[in-house]
Amino acid sequence: MSSTTTISSPSPRTRIAWSGQTKQKLLAFASLLALIVVFSVLKPDAFMTTDNFIGILQSTTVVGVLALASTFVIITAGIDLSVGVLMTFCAVMGGMAMVNGGLPMWLGIPITIGVGALCGAISGLIITKLRVPPFIATLGMMMLLKGLSLIITQAKPIYFSDVEGFENIALGSWMENLIPVLPLPNGVVIFILVAVLCYIILNKTVLGRYTFAIGSNEEAVRLSGVNVNRWKVWIYTLAGGICGVAGLLIASRLNSAQPALGQGYELDAIAAVVIGGTSLSGGVGTIVGTVIGAFIMSVLVNGLRIMSVAQEWQMVLTGLIIILAVYTDNLRRTKA
């Protein structure tokens, strides 16, 4: 059982902590490579192109960022069903600030992220102070925020055409000027930056330490004299803020805030987290795993589309892959 240790050992000097973490990442990474190899062999001319790879990266960003947000919550043995709709709500509020309110982008961006953090904090307070289980609290928030998005926009999209440079947040490429051979879109760079930030927070800070500890044994943490409720609120706040980043990314890509969009993204995000080896029962999970999980999802969708598999069958296959991923993870755990 020793290799179930997927916890944040700050310095992986010992065999046990080291091999556990590495094994899990290797397995997920091997699956990702296997998928890429299969599609490359089956459709070499269409799949193995720079354009297609950049397309895959681009399409991973939004769900990927939402999955990063969900990773924190899921490691605490919680769940956040509101991330998809919260992303849209943030985009809508960003639109209200920048389009309707005419605020400049340098102010609009922090407002968008701040709205996400605030909503996350509210979820956290509902969970800790009102003691509503995370599933119900965030289900309620999901419905509530979806309604609010539609009310605020009167169910009409907000277009960002007049906000100069807004499109560049996701679609432009600063990298193109810096490193011409690697013309990554900004959205992808932002996803990578958020992932690095999440990695640092989860593994190097006290918030990350408590995230694992709460998921591992909440009551023991409370009886150690830690203010569990306060840290939980912070964790949901952080997740909400990250959803704000996703809101910016999707609004920029569509150059609009689409109030009806968002529902369903939370399940894709949870799927990516779970494929990445994070346990829904808490205490276990990695950022690298989540990133790989998100890529597995989008490589699968992309590859199947290139193979001209009907969308209905894509869904069937994705469902099977999720079950298979968690099953193999279980096998690995019990054998080890």
Add this chain to the structure above:
Amino acid sequence: MSTQPIIHAVNMGKVFPGVIALDHVSFDLFKGEVHALMGENGAGKSTLMKILAGVYQRDSGELYLDGKPVTFNNTAAAQAQGIGIVHQELHLMPHLSAAQNIWIGRESTTLGGWFVDEDALVQKTQQLFDRLNLKLDPKTPIRDLTVATQQMVEIAKALSYQSQILIMDEPTAALNPREVDELFRVIHQLRAEGVAIVYISHKMDEIQRISDRITVMRDGKTIGTVPAQTPMNQIVAMMVGRELPALQKDIPDQSHQPVLLKVQGLTRGKVVQNVSFELRRGEILGFAGLMGAGRTEVARLIFGADTREVGAIWINGQEQAIRSPQDAVTAGIGYLSEDRKQLGLATGMPVEANITLSSLKRWLKAGFWLDSTHLNQQAQELVTRLRVKTPSIHQTVRLLSGGNQQKVVIAKWLLRDCEVLIFDEPTRGIDVGAKAEIYKLINDLAAQGRGIIVISSELPEVLLLSHRILVMCEGHVTGEVSGRDATQEQIMNLATQRGSLTQPQAT
């Protein structure tokens, strides 16, 4: 008694990682006898019984049932041969009725096995209850029953397997005297019916009342089997066997020491009523009492894990408004829970993370970043100082032995520099060797000027450690005795307030 034993175990051996649980153990049981099994915690009583009941498999030795060699690969196999066990912890589902609990997995069905025949369950349960002279509606949900009645339901369940052999593991731990009488009446009746009963208990007076023979175990070995009339001190000598470590009975005079913790009128519902006491620096205060007497509840109130209705707490003469464990820890109180795995440790996390869990703020850089180098250094120092046996501080706590897990919890509170440490069942589930080390640690902590509270259900442990002992019964403090000259009987009297029953028989 018939001449051939119904159970005959010879040279049984069982090894767990790091512990020899059973070492050439032999044991006989006859029809119609109550055979008591005694020994300290970790002596191997439960392991032996779990092998008989098919929960564990033996590594070596032979087991004969009615003269025929048998091996039980699981509990169902043992049940099929008529061996029933009533566990120390009750295994009942609180939302289901008594009848549903008893027949779980063996429900009578109708219409080709698709529907549960509740009427038949109720009827069969009523028959069992009638046999036990138990006045109880089989349809009552378990959660509405007292612990004693739940125990009876467990016994009925064990009997429902047509048991010829009934194993009872500390059945009276949670019972009051009247309920104990009730239970003994049932045991007498079953014995008269020819059922063979193994009775595990720590309580001398009970054992001498109920049993025919006594087998004593120690450190995984059978020390001997004696008639129940054997004088108590002789049995105790068999149980303890070795010289107890001599460190304990050196009780320093603390009357000149300042009062560290003062508790006045602590009350919560019926569980804790008007509890007051003082704890001086360097003192070890023991809390004795039966299960459910309210000792753990007192600790949880002081620690802020539960909310007190009335009562005040002073530390170093200053009143403390403790409303949460966080407040208590800030005030310098540490609580080592009786349930380490559920309440004391994040078992899936490494040693280092557990040790530093309540002191993380000390290694914050810029209010947020963890200085893992120094944090690991500190953890390593404590691991070395307390001699925690672990391959590294990054080892997952789950993989350590009970004694080493307890040391990790102690390290956590030492690091936090708590002045008052509350040990709740400090050696539960810890093997004999490690126990002595924990005792020494507790003594050292007191000698350093900390105030220690020890809650223990094992009287020898309370007597061994405490400078002063408070006894609780049903939420009240019923008495205080000095650690110097207290006896088990004296404490049992206070813990049960039933003088006549707990008088020692002529020793």
